[in-house]
Amino acid sequence: MGDRDAAFAEYYATRAEVMRGTAYLLCGDWHRAEDLVQAAFTKLYLAWERVSRHEVLDAYVRRIIIHSYLDQRRRGWWFRERVSDALPESAGRTDHADDRVVLLRALEQVPRRQRAVLVLRYWADLPVEEVARLLDCAPGTVKSQAARGLQTLRGLVPDYLPAASTSEGQS
Amino acid sequence: MNELELRRGLNDAVAAGSPPLALDSAGMLARAKRQRRVRVVGVSAGSTVAAALAALGVVLALPGGASPGGVGAAGRPDGCQSAAGAPVAVQTATKLGKDGKPVPGQPTSVPTGQPTSVPTGGATEPSCPDPTETPWPDGQTDRTARSGPHFQKGVQLQQDATDLLPAGFAAVQPSNQSQFERYVGQLQVWNTQTIIGARKGNRTGTVLVENFSADPNSAHTPLCTVAANEFAGKAADCQTLSVAGKTVAFFNQPSNNYSPQLQQWAAYRSPDGAITFVAQGKTFASEARPSGHPLTALPYSKGQLVALAVNSRLAAG
Numbered sequence: 361m362g363d364r365d366a367a368f369a370e371y372y373a374t375r376a377e378v379m380r381g382t383a384y385l386l387c388g389d390w391h392r393a394e395d396l397v398q399a400a401f402t403k404l405y406l407a408w409e410r411v412s413r414h415e416v417l418d419a420y421v422r423r424i425i426i427h428s429y430l431d432q433r434r435r436g437w438w439f440r441e442r443v444s445d446a447l448p449e450s451a452g453r454t455d456h457a458d459d460r461v462v463l464l465r466a467l468e469q470v471p472r473r474q475r476a477v478l479v480l481r482y483w484a485d486l487p488v489e490e491v492a493r494l495l496d497c498a499p500g501t502v503k504s505q506a507a508r509g510l511q512t513l514r515g516l517v518p519d520y521l522p523a524a525s526t527s528e529g530q531s
Numbered sequence: 532m533n534e535l536e537l538r539r540g541l542n543d544a545v546a547a548g549s550p551p552l553a554l555d556s557a558g559m560l561a562r563a564k565r566q567r568r569v570r571v572v573g574v575s576a577g578s579t580v581a582a583a584l585a586a587l588g589v590v591l592a593l594p595g596g597a598s599p600g601g602v603g604a605a606g607r608p609d610g611c612q613s614a615a616g617a618p619v620a621v622q623t624a625t626k627l628g629k630d631g632k633p634v635p636g637q638p639t640s641v642p643t644g645q646p647t648s649v650p651t652g653g654a655t656e657p658s659c660p661d662p663t664e665t666p667w668p669d670g671q672t673d674r675t676a677r678s679g680p681h682f683q684k685g686v687q688l689q690q691d692a693t694d695l696l697p698a699g700f701a702a703v704q705p706s707n708q709s710q711f712e713r714y715v716g717q718l719q720v721w722n723t724q725t726i727i728g729a730r731k732g733n734r735t736g737t738v739l740v741e742n743f744s745a746d747p748n749s750a751h752t753p754l755c756t757v758a759a760n761e762f763a764g765k766a767a768d769c770q771t772l773s774v775a776g777k778t779v780a781f782f783n784q785p786s787n788n789y790s791p792q793l794q795q796w797a798a799y800r801s802p803d804g805a806i807t808f809v810a811q812g813k814t815f816a817s818e819a820r821p822s823g824h825p826l827t828a829l830p831y832s833k834g835q836l837v838a839l840a841v842n843s844r845l846a847a848g
Contacts, residue, residue, distance in 0.1 A: 377553075463543075482534060483545070
């Protein structure tokens, strides 16, 4: 195996799981997340020589995942979210497993760009400026989209508390 | 919910999820190499021919019987379907956090659920699990049916939808696809879809028809909810109409941010639980034709659209 293949395989081994998580939160389905991740890494491999600086690899893969997700024109049938059940009008307190489902379903109701901002900011922990670069928008837009997305989530699941918060007694 | 709680919630949702068997490094590398070979083949064969084949959904046969994959064709999750002579070694590496920095105390790893890693430094075939354990049905290597009865359903649906275009409209760049959705017990749930550019004069809109075979898990979900979710509409905007004694859910959302190409859609659930969606919009865009003149009016009237939803030619069968 050549240096290029070895480097690519090593990068994939270390980063695919995180990218898969990002894709999962965006599209709400592990199989489609896997589709997105494989497509993104395939493109990365094809462009490996050009995208040679290691520190930009994450941004390159994230950008492909995000824009594949956002691009309406290229969005095929397989890329649409499937929600099996209606989101409760007002989610009551449930156990933690249900909380996770409730949050994911609520996230699916958030407009796509807002959802992308929420996932990049609060799952990938990216700074505002980097999210703005990934989404080709201004940092101010990222802030406003994050605020609106969070507000939308609050409206959808007003009583939501993650497990850690519950156990710590936070509100 | 504040920002911290959302962060915890997202972490919790991903950590507690049950992802399917993911592609390991060896499989990913093999897939990427196949794609590169496809690219080379496409260039040498002439881009026009390759584009034409792609437009027709033709799958190029590669040495060893591998398929090139493509958008939506992720390949079998473990990547072991390849016999294309791409010996690779699974890499092990230090686990990194979301920020790409090493996570203290984390052992070397490959994505979870993978076959046992192969010692690095030596070229060898990836370790493949029992092929009977594939999550895809009927010997498929991914979701998409590329032959067989489900593939033919997509072809037929495209033809039927084309036949049912309103008078004066011509179909442009039609496409179709059948994909496996999920197992419900032993039952397979399938989705078949066709997207057609509906052209009149020099203007083109979109007609989309898709159907789902019966899914017991959603059999009791209200039709308006199913229809709203399919195209990210608001259930409150759903109109229920009766067509020949059959209930159809109808949505009219001219400013649908989720799917701007589709402004109206109708859904019908047949007695056996299968669901048919028919949607339309004034604009049409595809990778091959990213933009064009939009229609001045939708292809179908409201009555025509809801009637199409109950048309047996468009039903899953």
